[in-house]
Amino acid sequence: MSTPSRWPLPPESIRFVLPRRMVTQLASHPLSEQLYPLGIGYYQLARGHEMRRERHDDFLLIYCLEGSGRVTFGESQKRRVIKAGDLLVLPRGTPHHYWTEQKDPWSIYWIHFDGSLSQAFVDQLNMDPQLPLLHLGIHSRLVADFEALLDTRQARHHLESYLHSANQLRQLLSHIALLRPLARLQQDEAMDLEKVHSLMQARLHEQLDVETLANAVSLSKFHFIKKYKALTGTTPINHFIQLKIERACHLLDVTNKGIKEIAWAVGYEDAYYFSRIFRKVMGISPSEYRAIRLGQSSYTS
Template sequence: MSTPSSWPLPPESTRFVLPRKMVSQLAEHPLSAQLYPLGIGYYQLARGHAMRREQHDDFLLIYCLEGSGRVAFGPKQKRRIIRAGDVLVLPRGTPHHYWTDQKDPWSIYWIHFDGSHCQDFIDQLDLEPSSPLLSLGIHSRLVADFEALLDTRQARHHLAAYLHSANQLRQLMTHIALLRPLARRQQEDTLDLEKIHSLMQARLHEQLDVETLANTVSLSKYHFIKKYKALTGTTPINHFIQLKIERACHLLDVTNKGIKEIAWAVGYEDAYYFSRMFRKIMGISPSQYRAIRLGRSSYTG
């Protein structure tokens, strides 16, 4: 692991470095070799905390809960401000220097990690090329993910517990990737996705065109579609169809209504067309989907 910080640890903070023997086992085990923790910690109001590494031989993630700090990174030592709600991601080989603000000291979770697929998990976070920071905001569930990892310090030398922590790290990394587009949406002040999606939910039983949706947020159809796709990765109509099919699945699960009735309930007068759209989204027909619920078919059959 990269050299740990020598910052003196006060009673309310935690630092846990995994035993070398356990790290070796995690690096070789098929359930953890792709991604596993090396060290985990929580520093509360860490006045005076700073770290400089010219050689960085693992991966580091820092989640700032309060206060602020600075980071200088890369060969040119570019600088960025770290604020509450920011995640700092420093891949292997990135020289860096980070430090807390003296007047407004940060509270941070941090984790050093390694594994054969670390870079794949980093790539999934979709970092901006010019910055190692993600502005996610404060999320209680993400805090819970870090706390669960910190519980590893109670594991002592039980491999099963450390394998569990390696997979909790997977959960944490994929959770951050899930929160990433949500944070982008919250930062986008010209497109109220919540308003758009609420309208879609209210109109599931009928048809809804792009122009109506665009008018809701006072945009032209062209700019609306462009902004919506940039934020969600899909078109508004495709998302509306997805919502309709999700509703249809729910009705197939909890009611005994016929296919025609369900088609009508989600805005399709033509049951045959509804079945085509259902198969396009789900890969099976509405009847096959219901057969799974009734135990007459398997998930993969």
């Protein structure tokens, strides 16, 4: 683990470095070797907190809850401001210097972590390598994820507890990846994604073209498709089809309606075309899907 901060810890803050013996076991255990925490902490109104590392041999994540700070990173020593709701991710090998403002001290959660898939989990966050800072906003569920990791310190000698914490770290990083499109949305007020998706939900029983969706958010068709794909990773029509099939699955689960009726209910007049779309999305036909619900088939065959 990179050298921990020597900042004097006040009673309301927490710094927990995993025992080296446990780190060694996590690094070789098949359930944790891909990703595991090295140190976890919460610093409350951390006036005077500062850290400089020329050598950084693990991964570091900082989530700012209040206050502000500064960071310089990389060989070129780029500088950025860190504010409440910001997430800073410093990959292995990134020299850095961060500190909080005396007049506006930050409160932060932090995690040092490692593992063979650490870089892959960071890559999943889809951050600009030139700007390892993401404005997520304050999310209570994300705070709960950090608190769950901090509970690890209550069981210093039980491997099972640390294996659990390794999987909680997976959950936390994948949760951040899930919040990433929302962060992009906050940075791009010209695109009301919630309005688009509400319109899609309201029109599941019919067809809906891209032009109508673009007009709903006052964008040209070209810019709408481009912005939508940047925010969601897919096209608006693909997402609309996915919503239709999800609705069809629900109807197959909770009603005894025939395939033709369900096709009609999600906007397809041709039941055969509906079945082809359903198979393309789900990998099985509507009747095969219903057979699973009735216990006449398994999930995998």
